[in-house]
Amino acid sequence: MSVSLSGTTSATAQTPDGSIEIQALAIENQLRCPVCVNEGLTTCALALCNDIKNSIRTQLANGRSPDNILLFFEESYGTQIRSGLAPRGFNLWLWSWTIASVIIPTTAIFLIINRLRSGTN
């Protein structure tokens, strides 16, 4: 049974260069949809996200580096578009919390064990 439907992406008849595609997917993995909440760019089917994906491939084909492409989108849409959380600005509060969440329990381990050992001695 054949189906004729408009798809969610405008596909081209040519398969893009394999290495560009792999690089493009790696860049997509580091970006989020600028509209949806916590939706990765790779899986988002919005027209805006499809445009971003096409733009990534075009920029790679034109020789732009992945880091510059990521920076381009960050400047265009804000830091929110990045999947990761750069350790700068207000984000430092979360990174500080994370470090404290490791240091404080680790310190507690040593203190408790030392206290138990001195209690035994």
Next chain:
Amino acid sequence: MPEIANILGVAGHTALGVTLASGVLCVLLGISSKTAADLAVTYRRQQNLIILIFIGLAVSLSILVYSLVTDQFALKYVVEHSSTQMQVWYKIASLYSGQAGSLLIWTFAISLGTLLLSRTRTASFQARGLNAITILTIIILAFLFPLTFLSSPFELTSRIFTEGIGLNPLLVDPTMLIHPPTLLLGLASTSIPFAISLGMIVSKTSNVEWSRSLRRWTLISLLILSAGNFLGAWWAYTVLGWGGYWGWDPVENCAILPLIPLAVLLHSKPLQERLGLFHTWNLMLGCLPFVLAIFGTFNVRSGLITSVHSFAESDIGPYFLGLLALTLLTPAILLALGGRGHSVMHNYDSVLSRETGLIINNFLLLSIGLVILGGTLFPVASELANGARIVVGPLFFADTVGPLLTILLIFMAFTAPLVWTKTLKKYYLQQIKFPIILALLISVFAVILGANGLINCLAIFAGVFGVLIHLFEICRAITKDTEITSSPYDRVLQPFKRNPRRYGGYIAHIGLAVMAIGIISSTAYESRNRFTVEPGDSFALGNYSFKYQGLWGQKPGKNGIEIEAGTEVTLMENNEIVSVLRPGRRFFYAAPNQPVAIVDIDTNLIRDVYVFTQGWDEKQVAEIQILIKPLVQWLWIGAGLYIGGVLVSLSAKDNSLLKNS
């Protein structure tokens, strides 16, 4: 017919009302009992009232299910979540697709747990069980109040409807028939350890029976909540189309957070028993899972931290914020006012002991829990501080929680052979020698095969070492056993029968290690590519070749699905056809712009070939995404082992639910 719906609505409201009245009476009885003579009489009366509460909620639930199945569109809830086009099991699934239905299931689940707890007949439990039953009834009332007055599932519509909106498209999947109710049951079950712990705080005392009761209900809660989370991961993998199974979505984080204090409590209770340590800490740990479960409910109901799951937002958020504050502050204030039991200190003989291992692992788990909590709350904090919400994506959690989990796995493995009190260094080195050498060899082999990255390699080592060390411990127990058994099968089972707590725990730990191997392999060593192809085109990824045959389509005519369509892709290896895969999209009448992915996967124990169709055009030119995920099936196998291990641990004789004095 509207008349029947009216009758059902009235009956439902009446059942809730009777339940509410029974609950109020039960609480009044509990708090008015003064003397020891009163206690036994009151406890029997409370047991009867709990039965009435359970029946009332069962009746309410049955009325709502009947209304959904028979399309009673005079009820607002049925209109908003069901439709005539849905198959009967999806109509039943509508029960938990909305807020009121979810709350009803929550309340019913708590009443079931309360009923089971109230059937414990030991005299020593009855004297103090009063507090736990009273507390649980207060919790039931706290959920009944919004159900009865704020968000009733039996509200009638203002006009006549002949059709409903139907289920959220994402919920039209077989996994959604079991994942949400399992998760809801798991979250609701955390109320039992909460009530027992708070009861112990209130009565300022503890005994062996209470301690055992707390442990078995902690295990039950851990079991159900873990299963709910695994099912959610399975659903994400097979439905969402991004090839992953855990997105660190805020609501996913809220579902996993209660597991942390449950796991810590399980491993901290032995420290209390042996060293007299952490008595107050364990009481708080018993309360925390339920506090976090309420926190998660508050998140979803208020939309505080929006995510793809927040389809049940409403204005009931402030009520749950108040409930959250109450459940958090009550035990904290009572403990601060001196609700602590008496601890007896035992000697701590050696750093090289099981006690040390448990202390280290517990605090590592605590670290992980704090990091997840911080990442989940950070968007709210950023919005409050700056007016701009900063969303924390999965990469943050992968970069932080991933390494911490690896360290936890390594310590879990290194501490497995430790014995209580003191482990001789020579004995310990002998126990770990072969597993660690074997694990190192396998890890080196993995590096030769292409494993890279320090954390990835460490995680592989941790997983393999974790499996081997626990297997060696089990084998040692089997071979050391001198009891004469009738068959080799019985001999293998002997350690699990003698000490199900310990060896069930080992199986669960093996499950976690196997899951780690599956997760690392399938994420760090995944291959993926996207291809834009015409019918007849061939393409390749890794050792596999694919051929796009063309489009397919069908009209299921059920569950509100307008059409299912997609691409047909032949998967080949060494020029031999392995399978034909048919990924695509499912389009719903009610949500034409919200198609749901149809993923197709060719699976075996070595790898999954995961195929997803991004889209296509009128010329049948399609965009197809292929992922090759090594060893991903071991994630699910590990989850099964973990569940099995917890079940074995739960079977320990001191965990029997009903025990006569």
